[in-house]
Amino acid sequence: MSLESLYQEIILDHYKRPKNKVLQDKYSVEVHHNNPSCGDEITLRVQVENQIVTQLSWDGVGCSISQASSSVMSELAQGIPVEKALELEVSFLELMQGKGQVEADEEELEDAVAFSGVARYPARVKCALLGWMALKDALLRAGGSK
Amino acid sequence: MSLESLYQEIILDHYKRPKNKVLQDKYSVEVHHNNPSCGDEITLRVQVENQIVTQLSWDGVGCSISQASSSVMSELAQGIPVEKALELEVSFLELMQGKGQVEADEEELEDAVAFSGVARYPARVKCALLGWMALKDALLRAGGSK
Amino acid sequence: MALLDTNLIRQDFPILGRTVRNGKKLVYLDNAATSQKPIVVLDAERNFYLNHNAAAHRGAHLLAEEATDAFEGARAIVADFISAQSSEIIFTKSATESINVVSYGFSNHLSKHDPFYIGAEHNIVVTQLEHHANLLPWQQLAKRSGAKLSWLGITADAQIDISNIDSVINDKTKIVAITHQSNVSGAITQLEPIVKRAREVGAMILLDACQSVPHMPVDVNKLNVDFLTYSGHKAVGPTGVGVLWGRSELLEKMEPMITGGSMIDSATIESATWAKAPKKFEAGVPNMAQAVGLGAALNYLTKIGMEKIHQHEELLTERALKGLQDISGVEIIGSKSSLNRGSAISFTLEGVHPHDVGQVLDDYGIAVRTGHHCAWPLMQELKLNATTRASFYLYNTPEEVDIFLDGVREVKKFFKV
Amino acid sequence: MALLDTNLIRQDFPILGRTVRNGKKLVYLDNAATSQKPIVVLDAERNFYLNHNAAAHRGAHLLAEEATDAFEGARAIVADFISAQSSEIIFTKSATESINVVSYGFSNHLSKHDPFYIGAEHNIVVTQLEHHANLLPWQQLAKRSGAKLSWLGITADAQIDISNIDSVINDKTKIVAITHQSNVSGAITQLEPIVKRAREVGAMILLDACQSVPHMPVDVNKLNVDFLTYSGHKAVGPTGVGVLWGRSELLEKMEPMITGGSMIDSATIESATWAKAPKKFEAGVPNMAQAVGLGAALNYLTKIGMEKIHQHEELLTERALKGLQDISGVEIIGSKSSLNRGSAISFTLEGVHPHDVGQVLDDYGIAVRTGHHCAWPLMQELKLNATTRASFYLYNTPEEVDIFLDGVREVKKFFKV
C-alpha cells in the first residue's frame, strides 16, 4: 500500500473543492453527526419528496477523507430514490469494513470506489463513513425503511 | 524451619489451657479487636490502679497462635506498671516483625520468646499480635502514655 | 466421565513444578482464590508488549491499529466464550469492579421511568452465601438510595434457600444479585426458580459467575440473566482484568461509574454525553495487555474443553469428598456429593483451628485457603469463624487429592486430635 | 545538560527495533499516550506468574506469602519514587480510576463537618486544559452534589491563567483538580500560586501527574498537594495499573468508591466497616502482577535517573520546537521554548488536517497522535478541532526528531501546501 492509493487524486480534489458544501434552506430533515475520537463533525440536510432525495447539502469540518467522502456521497445520493440511497450506503459500508478484501463495484459506487484504499487503514474507516452514517440516519428519519 | 519450631510445646499448652480466659467483672477498660482477614477475635479487660495493671482478663476465638499469644500476654502484663507493659508490647512487636532476624530477649519476654518462630511466617504474625494490639489499645485508653 | 491428561497440561504451568518449604512438591489447591497461568497467556501478553503496544482506539499509526485489533480481538474471544455479542462485553479490572459498576448504574436521581431508577420504595435481593464482592456494593446502593436490602437464606447443606422466594423477591424488587457457585460450599445455584420469580416481578438479575465461568460451560443465552461477571485471574488469565457482560438494552441505559477519556460522544467544560457501550464503561487507556492475556487464557480453556474440565473437577471433588468423610473429626460444609457442586470444599477439623490446619498442610507443600473466604455473613449463619478450603482445577490430579487427604491426617497427628 | 546513552537504552526496548509500513524504521513519538516497556518490566511480571503467583493477603501458604511480599514490595518502590509512605499508596487500574475514586470520596450525604462533605453551597475548581479524566469525574460530582463547577482559563500560550485566581478559588471551594503538565501543550503548571490560594481558602488539591511523574523528579513533600495520580503505562510500566497517592489523614476519612472483599474490618449481611488505607481502597484480588511490573519500571527509571531523563527530553523538545518553527505553515500550541515545558508538542499545519498529517507521518514510520487528545474543552477554547502531537521519552534520539521534522516537510510536499 502506498499513500497514493489511500489519497487518490479524486479524494484530494473533492477535499479541496467539496460539492454541495453549503447548507440549503430547503430540507425535510437535518442531522448532526460527529466523530468523538477525532472531533470531526458534519451537519447534513436532506429534502425528500415522493421517496426521492431531491436535495442534499452539508457542512462540516474534518480530515481530507471525511470531507471528500461526504462530498462524493452528496453527489451520489442526490436525485435518486431513498431506497437506492440506502442501498448505496450498505455497499459503501461493506467496502469500508472489508479490510481491503472486498472488491468495489464501480458501476454502483462510481467515484466512491476511490475510497477502497481507506479500508486498509482501520483508524480512517470512521472518517470515510461519517457522511454516510449521517445520510443513513437522515433518510431513516425522513421515512425510509430499513 | 520445622513445624515444631513454630508450634513449640509451650504454645500448644497455652492453646489447650489458656490463662486468664474468663472475663472478670472488675475492669477500667474493655476493648474488642478482630483480625478481618481470618475472623479471629478478642475481648480484653484491663484494670489499672495507680498506673499498675492489677487485673487482666480476656475471651476470644482464634487459632492456636492467637490464643496462646493472648494467654502468654495476659500472664506477662499482669501486675506490672503500665509503662512496663507497653515496653513489653514494643519488644514483642519488634520480635514479630523481625522476619526471624531479631534475637529475642528471654529475660524480658519470658514465655513469649516461644513465638520467635512465628516471625518467619508473615501470615501468622498478625495472629500472634492480636492480643498484644488489644493490650496496647486498652492501656493507652486507660491513660498510659506513648 | 474421564480425567484430563494432566501430565500434558501441567507442562503448560511451570509453577506447578516448583518446590516449597524444604523441597516439598507444590500441591496447589487454592484455585478458588486464584488460578495459575499457562505459558501461552504469559506469551500473549509479552507478545503484545514486544510487538504491538500502543494506546488502542487512539492513534492513526500502525501500532495503534495493531493494538486496537489485539484488544478488540480479545473482546470477541471473551464474547464467544459465553456465547455473547462483543458489544455486550465490558473489560473491567475485576469481578469486584464489575459488580460495583452495575450497583452504581442504579440511582435515585433518575426519572422514575428509567429501568435503573431506585428509591426507598424498592428492595435489592442478595443471598446469605454471597462473597463480599456481591454483597457490599448492594449494601452501599441500599444506603445511597434508601432501598431495602433483603436476602435469601441458606438450607442445611449451604444451598440457597428458596422456600420463601415469593415473599423475598416481590414487586418492589429492582435487582437480584446472586452467585452462580459458592466459593465456600461449592454449591451450584439452581437458577431456574430464582430467574422465573425475578422475571415475574420484573426485577433485573446479576449473576456472580466468578466460580462458574472458569470451571464449566456457560452460555448467557440459556441463563436468562441480565448481567454476568467473573475475574480473569481465576480463569488461568492475568490479574488486573475482569469481565462484565450485560444485555445491550440495559447497557444502553445504564450510567457509567467511571468517567474520563475515550468514553464520550461529546464534551465541553461543563458537561458531556456518553459513547455507546462498551466504550461508555471503559474510560481511560484500557488494560489492553491483560485483555489480550485473558483472550489467550479462554482460548486455552476452550481447546481443552470446558465440559471436560468440569468432569475432571467432578472426579477430583468426589475423591476428596469421599476421602474427607473417612477422616474422623472432619465436617464438610455443604453437599457431600459431587452432584451440582463445584470443586471448592470447605471443612472444619474438630480440635484444630483452620489456620493451624492450613499451616501444617503448607508445611507439606499443600496450598489451601483458611479463613472466612470473604463470605463472613455465611460464616455467621453457619456459626463458624473460619474453615479450611481446598479447591481444584484442570491441572490437579487424583494423586494430589490423596496427598491432601494424607496431609489432613498428618494435621490430626501433629495436634494429637 | 546532556543526552542519555540511547544506544544502550534502546536495547532494553525491543519494539523500537521494529519496522512498520513497508520496512520503515519505527519512530515512536506517541509517548504522551502510552510508553513502551523495557524487558525488565516484562520479566518482572513473568517471574511473578511463573514463581510466586497466588492471592496476596489471603492465604496461609508459602506462595501467598511470596505474592504478598512482591505486591507490598512494589508498593514500597512506588512510595519511594515520589518520597511518600507506603500506607499512602493505593493501586488502581489507571489514573482515570484514581481521579474517580477521589471524586466519589466527596458526598453530600456526609456530616457537614466531614472534610469530604460537599453541597450546593460549594464549588469545584478545574482548568480549561484538563484531560477529560480530570474533568468529567468533577462534572459528575457537581451533578451529584449540586456544587458548582468553576474553572481557571488559559493564557495566550496555553498555560493556566491565574489572573483571576482569587475569585475562582474562594472560600466555597472544596477541591482544586489540576494537571501538573498538559498532555496537549506540554505546559508545566506553576503550582505555587495555585497551592497557596487553595491553602488560604482550605480547599483540597488533586494533582494529575500523568505527564509529570514519568518524565521528571517528583517529591510529594515539596508539592504541598493532597492527592496525586498517574498511570503505570505511561511510565514504562504495564497497562492495567495506576497510582493514587493521598495524605494519610484524608485517606483515613475518605469513603471508598469500590467495595468488596479484603477491604473490610468487619461485615454482616446488613452492613460493613472498612479496613485502614490502602486496603480500604483496594477491594478484590488486586492487580498484583501489574503492580510488580510497575515496581520494576520505576526501578528502571530511577537507575537511569529522573533528572537526566528530564534533561534529555528538554534537549529533544528544544530541537523539535526549533525545527518546527523553521517550517512555514506550522503553528505550535503553547510555549515555543523548552523552559517549563514537557515534551508533548502539539501543532497544526496550514492547509492539512491533523489526521492527514498523522497519516503521512505514519507512512514514514513516525507514530504521532492526532485529534483532540481527550482535551476537547481546550480545543474549543483554542478554536481548533484537532492537532497533531509528537511527544518524546528517554529512548528517543535527536535523529528521530530530525526524521520527524523531515516527515512534516514531506507532508507539505504530498499535500502541495
Ligand SMILES: Cc1ncc(COP(=O)(O)O)c(C=O)c1O
Ligand atoms: C494529563 C492526563 N491525565 C489523565 C490521563 C488518563 O490516563 P489513563 O488513560 O491512563 O487513565 C492522561 C492520559 O491519557 C493524561 O495525559
Ligand SMILES: Cc1ncc(COP(=O)(O)O)c(C=O)c1O
Ligand atoms: C464468588 C466470588 N465472587 C466474587 C469474587 C471477587 O473476585 P475478584 O476479587 O477477582 O474481584 C470472588 C473471588 O474472590 C468469588 O469467589
